[in-house]
Amino acid sequence: MTEAINPQIFREYDIRGLVDKDLTQDSTERIGKGIGTYIRRNGGKTLTVGYDMRVSSIPFRDSLIRGINSTGCDVINIGMVPTPVAYFSLHHLKPDGGVMITGSHNPAEFNGFKVSHGLHSLYGERIQELRELIDRNDYELGMGKLRHESILEDYIQSICDLVKVSRSVKVVVDGGNGCFGIVGPKLLNRIGADITELYCEPDGNFPNHHPDPTVAKNMVDLIDKVKEEGAELGIGFDGDADRIGIVDEKGNIIWGDQLLMIFARDLLKRKPGATVVGEVKCSQNLFKDIEKHGGTAVMSAAGHSLIKKKMQETNALLAGEMSGHICFADDYYGFDDAIYAACRILQIVASSKKKISEMLTDVPKTAATPEIRVDCPDDRKFEIVRELTENFRKQYDVIDLDGVRVNFKNGWALIRASNTQPVIVFRFEANNADQLDVIISLVRKAISKYEPIVTLGKGLC
Numbered sequence: 001m002t003e004a005i006n007p008q009i010f011r012e013y014d015i016r017g018l019v020d021k022d023l024t025q026d027s028t029e030r031i032g033k034g035i036g037t038y039i040r041r042n043g044g045k046t047l048t049v050g051y052d053m054r055v056s057s058i059p060f061r062d063s064l065i066r067g068i069n070s071t072g073c074d075v076i077n078i079g080m081v082p083t084p085v086a087y088f089s090l091h092h093l094k095p096d097g098g099v100m101i102t103g104s105h106n107p108a109e110f111n112g113f114k115v116s117h118g119l120h121s122l123y124g125e126r127i128q129e130l131r132e133l134i135d136r137n138d139y140e141l142g143m144g145k146l147r148h149e150s151i152l153e154d155y156i157q158s159i160c161d162l163v164k165v166s167r168s169v170k171v172v173v174d175g176g177n178g179c180f181g182i183v184g185p186k187l188l189n190r191i192g193a194d195i196t197e198l199y200c201e202p203d204g205n206f207p208n209h210h211p212d213p214t215v216a217k218n219m220v221d222l223i224d225k226v227k228e229e230g231a232e233l234g235i236g237f238d239g240d241a242d243r244i245g246i247v248d249e250k251g252n253i254i255w256g257d258q259l260l261m262i263f264a265r266d267l268l269k270r271k272p273g274a275t276v277v278g279e280v281k282c283s284q285n286l287f288k289d290i291e292k293h294g295g296t297a298v299m300s301a302a303g304h305s306l307i308k309k310k311m312q313e314t315n316a317l318l319a320g321e322m323s324g325h326i327c328f329a330d331d332y333y334g335f336d337d338a339i340y341a342a343c344r345i346l347q348i349v350a351s352s353k354k355k356i357s358e359m360l361t362d363v364p365k366t367a368a369t370p371e372i373r374v375d376c377p378d379d380r381k382f383e384i385v386r387e388l389t390e391n392f393r394k395q396y397d398v399i400d401l402d403g404v405r406v407n408f409k410n411g412w413a414l415i416r417a418s419n420t421q422p423v424i425v426f427r428f429e430a431n432n433a434d435q436l437d438v439i440i441s442l443v444r445k446a447i448s449k450y451e452p453i454v455t456l457g458k459g460l461c
């Protein structure tokens with residue numbers, strides 16, 4: 001009798017759990033059997049497998065591959081790589097799918113799997129199908145083969161062929177001891193950047209800071225180093241290098257939607273009328289700015305798999321999230337690659353007469369809160385957000401593609417249930433601080449009937 005795998009590790013966009021508790025040699029081998037079976041039943045035969053620098057990743061690589069091979073699926077082991085290199089392998093080696101073993105930006109005790117079928121990430125119901133296969137022990141049988149192939153040099157060369165940077169830009173890169181260091185410094189040197197490295201030695205114990213560049217406290221060392229070196233910008237990467245965070249030459253953080261604005265303006269100069277996808281958490285300034293520069297702005301639900309799906313549906317050439325997932329499809333494959341995005345920002349900085357801090361000075365100033373995460377039980381969060389949506393709909397214009405974004409006269413409020421945690425996420429933006437207060441008060445009043453299940457605290461901005 002095999003022990004049941006914790007169903008909660010099969011999440012919306014990936015499989016992720018605690019090492020030694022949820023993820024063991026046994027459970028990861030069964031996950032491998034499930035993935036192999038899924039691919040074979042969908043007409044496939046070959047998977048690439050890559051892994052990050054976590055201590056548990058090598059043992060899990062072996063058990064996962066054992067599981068996949070036992071279903072008759074062949075594996076190409078591409079070695080220790082960032083997640084974008086694993087995505088690149090899908091285009092470069094053309095397998096039927098791939099698995100990246102990574103805990104992304106999570107602490108050392110976590111690990112997980114990002115699974116692709118064909119060129120696209122498995123998410124939502126497909127991940128649940130996988131869980132059901134594993135629950136039923138319903139596997140294909142066979143003897144798959146294993147071979148090794150390093151594609152790091154091909155990855156570096158293909159980006160060097162695509163991105164030409166007109167002069168050497170002085171930049172500090174903070175790899176967060178994650179996967180960036182495996183390939184990033186070599187690539188950036190090759191495109192001619194003048195780089196200062198911070199924490200570029202892969203170390204799965206993350207001895208310096210948590211590898212998540214969207215959290216300001218993780219950017220402190222990068223900010224200090226940018227100032228100390230007089231660098232033109234600083235670039236931070238999350239643990240598996242699919243998310244980027246940027247700091248300008250003065251040490252100010254450029255948030256995901258602002259960065260997307262910089263990329264969109266650059267793109268629209270070359271591809272007038274192009275479609276650009278942002279998500280529900282992004283500033284209204286982003287969508288207005290895209291339209292103002294002749295582009296078509298599309299709002300998507302949040303989540304990297306969902307923005308990529310929206311990108312395909314709308315033939316968009318660029319998509320991005322507050323969280324720093326940025327996808328380029330003008331000259332690139334359309335997946336989120338923070339190392340490629342780093343090359344693109346260097347290209348922009350190199351060819352611009354402006355410093356990076358000056359690039360968005362013409363954007364209207366607004367007052368906004370960061371993302372506010374409020375605890376709410378999983379079994380209530382969706383229902384509460386649904387009820388709030390219907391209530392606001394009676395009086396206001398609402399966008400309900402992912403939670404609810406309520407458009408008020410002078411700003412907006414976002415209320416959405418997190419897909420991955422027992423949390424409701426709020427964000428607010430208005431033309432000025434007074435109007436922001438008004439909007440927050442309106443929302444606070446609307447949710448007061450759910451206290452104490454959901455409580456929007458004071459002092460939000």
Ligand SMILES: [Zn+2]
Pocket residue numbers: 083104105238239240241242243
């Ligand atoms: Zn990541």
